[in-house]
Amino acid sequence: MAARLKPVSQQVVVITGASSGNGLAIARLAARRGAAVVLSARNAAALSVIRDEIVAEGGRAACVVADVSSMEEVEAIAATATEAFGGFDSWVNNAAVGIYGSLEQVPLADHRRVFDVNYFGTLHGSLVAARHLRERGGGAIINVGSVLADRAIVEQGPYSATKHAVQALTDTLRMELERERANVSVTLVKPGGCATPYPEHARNYMDVPPRIPPPLYHPEIIADAVVFACATPRRTLYIGSGTIASSLVSQVAPRLTDLVMEAVGTRVQQRAADVQDSTKRDNLYEPRSDGKVCTDQHVMMRHHSLALQVQKLPKLGWIGLGVATALATGARAIASRPKHSRELIGPGRGSHHE
Known part of the structure; x- marks a missing residue:
């Protein structure tokens, strides 16, 4: 039986990784739809600015500085939501970090750090959210995954591996909550390429600056999917028909997609060398300049996804x-x-x- 969820306008929504990219887009859209939002990230200055902007526009917002790799800090997010708004109704596990480079280039410590944030951060948030929502009588957990859970890509092996793990975690969490008949919806949102500041923030072991291969979707589309899932139970939401096609092709013709990836996978993730903003580069261990939804790179991005609207x-x-x-x-x-x-x-x- 599908979980019974409140309208977004009556909810308190927690968003991790809310200081930039998809997380910031989700926070702004949820606030515009009437939800109170609890913003979490590592960048205190950026969070304060975003919170004040939302409040100035008539919204309700609180923020808490937290690194999701720490269970104690994730529990502090829930405590902040309870103190500010009496609890929460939806929890969005969005925080993530990335690395560009081959598996051999990336030091083991960096491999572990990506898993600490992307997988264990999602696990921490899921456990805290599930416990709270059981007591509250229901709600939604939304995990932001990736098409790379279905089709790994060269130069992003650690990130791809974490998204495979997040998919398995999400499926397991859903089954366990359904088995106990908890009124909790669990959704995995699977975007393809997003025009976020991910390339600027990722640690890079390649010789040239990174980019995300097109086609790219505006982060507001991912926000639309997530906010929809806060109020409407869905198992999975794919962003873009190209994302669905990529997933299907990788299952139908895995060897062919391997060969294509080997031939062009590195090249399509690189751009001509230029001056990079050092204030944004490499947020693997420490936060960098935040506060933007979209990448600084000049890219073509799609503002609509018919495939998403059909799934809704x-x-x-x-x-x-x-x-x-x-x-x-x-x-x-x-x-x-x-x-x-x-x-x-x-x-x-x-x-x-x-």
Whole structure:
């Protein structure tokens, strides 16, 4: 049975990683929709400015400085929400850090740090939120994942690995809460490329500045998905038809996508060397300059996602995704046949090459 959730205008929403990018977009949209928001990140100065902006526009906001890799600091986020607004109704695990470089280039300490923030930070938030929402009588937990949970990319191995882990964590959390009949919705939002300051903030071991491969979606689209999930139970929300296609292709033709990634994966994540703003570079261990929703890089970004809007429909969205999944399963079955069986199909009539 689906969880019964309050309208967003009646909610208190906690957002981690709220000082920039998707988290900032989520906070602003939730506040505009009438929710009280609890903003959390490591950058105290940026949080204070964002909180004051929301309050000046008539919204309700509180902020708390916290590193989600620490369970104690995550518990302090919940305590702040309780002190300021009497508790919370939705918890958004959005905080994340990134690294560019090969698995061998990245020191083991940095691998662990990415997991400490991206995976254990999500785990900490999920456990604290689940405990609170059980006592409160229900609510929503929304984890911001990535299409890289389905299709790892070269030069971002540690980040991809954490998003695989977050997907498994989210599925497990959902099953456990459903088994105990808790009135808690658990949603995984899976964006493709987002036009956030991620490239500026990520630690970079490549020889040139990084970028996110297009197509890029404006962070407001991710915010729309998250705020929708605060009030409407959904298992998964993909951002963009390209994200869905990438996920399906990686399942149908994994070897082909490996080869494509090997050929162009590094190049599409690099841009011509230029002067980078040192105040924003590398926030792996310490916060840097924050407060912006979008990247400083000149990129083309999409402001709408028809695929997301379809998924928001009561039944049709899931039917569409079900059909797509069925087609992918059928294609995988064809690909798994013995070679002589596939040859009987004939070129151009359903044959599959990886």
